[in-house]
Amino acid sequence: MKGVLATxxxxxxxxxxxxxxxxxxxxxGVVLPSFDQPIGNAALLRPExxxxxxxxxxxxxxxxxxxIKPVYNRDICIDxxxxxxxxxxxxxxxxxxxxxxxxxxxxxxxxxCVEVCPTNPKSLLMFAEAEAPEDALAxxxxxxxxxxxx
Amino acid sequence: MAITSIKNLKEFSTNNERLEGAHLLCxxxxxxxxxxxxxxxxxxxxxxxxxxxxxxxxxxVYPYTSWDTSxxxxxxxxxxxxxxxxxxxxxxxxxxxTLKDPDAPVxxxxxxxxxxxxxxxxxxxxxxxxxxxxxxxxCLDNExxxxxxxxxxxxxxxGAHTSTAQAGRVSYGKKQKKKDMVAIMAAHGAPYVAQxxxxxxxxxxxxxxxxxxxxxPCFINTVSACTTEWKFDPKDTIHVTDLAxxxxxxxxYEIINGTELNILYxxxxxxxxxxxxxxxxxxxxxxxxxxxxxxxxxxxxxxxxWEYLQRREEARV
Ligand SMILES: Cc1ncc(C[n+]2csc(CCOP(=O)(O)OP(=O)(O)O)c2C)c(N)n1
Ligand code: SF4
Ligand code: SF4
Ligand code: SF4
Ligand SMILES: [Mg+2]
Numbered sequence: 001m002k003g004v005l006a007t008x009x010x011x012x013x014x015x016x017x018x019x020x021x022x023x024x025x026x027x028x029g030v031v032l033p034s035f036d037q038p039i040g041n042a043a044l045l046r047p048e049x050x051x052x053x054x055x056x057x058x059x060x061x062x063x064x065x066x067x068i069k070p071v072y073n074r075d076i077c078i079d080x081x082x083x084x085x086x087x088x089x090x091x092x093x094x095x096x097x098x099x100x101x102x103x104x105x106x107x108x109x110x111x112x113c114v115e116v117c118p119t120n121p122k123s124l125l126m127f128a129e130a131e132a133p134e135d136a137l138a139x140x141x142x143x144x145x146x147x148x149x150x
Numbered sequence: 151m152a153i154t155s156i157k158n159l160k161e162f163s164t165n166n167e168r169l170e171g172a173h174l175l176c177x178x179x180x181x182x183x184x185x186x187x188x189x190x191x192x193x194x195x196x197x198x199x200x201x202x203x204x205x206x207x208x209x210x211v212y213p214y215t216s217w218d219t220s221x222x223x224x225x226x227x228x229x230x231x232x233x234x235x236x237x238x239x240x241x242x243x244x245x246x247x248t249l250k251d252p253d254a255p256v257x258x259x260x261x262x263x264x265x266x267x268x269x270x271x272x273x274x275x276x277x278x279x280x281x282x283x284x285x286x287x288x289c290l291d292n293e294x295x296x297x298x299x300x301x302x303x304x305x306x307x308x309g310a311h312t313s314t315a316q317a318g319r320v321s322y323g324k325k326q327k328k329k330d331m332v333a334i335m336a337a338h339g340a341p342y343v344a345q346x347x348x349x350x351x352x353x354x355x356x357x358x359x360x361x362x363x364x365x366x367p368c369f370i371n372t373v374s375a376c377t378t379e380w381k382f383d384p385k386d387t388i389h390v391t392d393l394a395x396x397x398x399x400x401x402x403y404e405i406i407n408g409t410e411l412n413i414l415y416x417x418x419x420x421x422x423x424x425x426x427x428x429x430x431x432x433x434x435x436x437x438x439x440x441x442x443x444x445x446x447x448x449x450x451x452x453x454x455x456w457e458y459l460q461r462r463e464e465a466r467v
């Protein structure tokens with residue numbers, strides 16, 4: 001049951017030394033472990049301290065779902081963590097109460113983080129997927145006078 | 151007991167995630183917002199049961215799992231049964247002294263959609279709660295059978311268009327009322343029952359923690375805005391949820407021991423239900439002149455429910 005690689009083409013499998021069995025060949029009692037070694041309670045370990053197995057979706061990516069992406073501007077961010085609590089895809093990387101950036105392997109580009117960001121101008125904005133981060137930052141809007149509530 | 155701090159969002163954000171990305175829920179889906187919050191509000195070991203529905207099919211697509219907790223998938227009607235069974239076995243093994251780590255704190259949690267909770271798993275949930283298992287059941291209420299194409303459930307509210315309660319020339323969508331699942335679960339005498347919403351993250355985290363810490367069966371109905379079937383832009387999930395709680399279409403409250411009702415959120419400005427309905431494609435037809443009476447009826451029912459909840463809170467019965 002080894003040899004699966006992270007791929008954003010789900011269903012297409014990368015064949016390693018040993019071929020993975022198809023879903024219809026899996027027999028009762030087979031375990032797809034989330035981690036390569038038993039790690040105990042994952043709540044006590046940061047992601048970077050965990051031995052993720054190839055079966056953990058952490059090792060996969062959905063980056064190809066995006067047509068637009070959020071870009072993060074550290075200069076304006078107040079580390080409120082609104083984006084962290086409401087991201088549906090565990091894609092806001094926060095450590096020690098600080099927002100560090102976006103996990104572009106798992107972000108689907110929904111735009112929720114931008115909507116809930118409270119700064120003026122926003123510290124997160126959506127750009128075309130192909131836009132280089134430095135170009136996006138160069139285009140950042142100025143502080144708006146007063147935002148009209150719609 | 152390893153409840154994590156929810157004093158403010160900064161502290162809350164220091165928790166280590168136990169739901170991984172690259173699950174296949176739609177962009178902007180509220181299911182995973184709610185699940186992440188549950189997993190982040192405790193450091194205890196968790197045994198999670200999830201029955202068929204969007205959450206289950208999207209977080210366990212072979213060969214991947216998005217769960218860093220123990221996780222059981224079971225048939226559509228049996229989230230409560232699986233959690234109850236695991237809890238009963240855990241207790242028995244603890245008694246017999248056959249647990250590897252008998253002192254490790256473990257909590258049992260079940261996630262079900264509204265289709266499974268309100269309809270198809272109803273009797274199994276009722277049974278598990280009546281038997282008194284120590285577990286927390288969380289309904290991800292998106293008011294339809296989303297995973298199979300948006301059929302109506304008994305959680306679908308009056309006037310909503312669904313694929314099996316269509317709006318058109320002769321119908322304004324679902325004609326029946328939404329089942330009051332919170333009241334039904336409270337009537338079981340469950341020690342903790344609540345309706346919570348992810349836009350109000352703090353009251354949701356507090357409620358989750360209360361449920362996990364309360365011994366016995368706890369039930370929480372959570373508002374899970376569904377971008378695909380409610381028909382709104384994925385970026386607006388929290389905005390639409392704000393409209394849901396501020397129009398009182400989804401009042402936020404808890405009921406302790408079947409009687410003590412506490413309102414957990416009182417909107418400063420209560421907005422007309424019309425604003426909530428207008429934000430979603432599933433209610434678009436209600437804005438035709440011939441359907442005006444449906445909006446008025448919904449508003450009337452929301453007002454009456456709010457009045458009822460406030461009186462119950464006051465009366466402490
Ligand atoms: C006994 C049974 N009936 C029907 C189905 C098909 N089915 C799978 S998921 C689903 C809809 C789930 O709806 P809900 O519980 O509301 O969860 P959601 O997908 O909306 O989150 C249905 C009807 C099934 N798997 N088992
Ligand atoms: S765009 Fe959506 S998925 Fe990406 S980081 Fe923002 S909230 Fe998360
Ligand atoms: S919501 Fe905005 S201000 Fe708050 S942490 Fe995220 S990027 Fe920073
Ligand atoms: S259909 Fe609705 S509930 Fe299902 S994944 Fe999409 S947004 Fe979430
Ligand atoms: Mg549903």
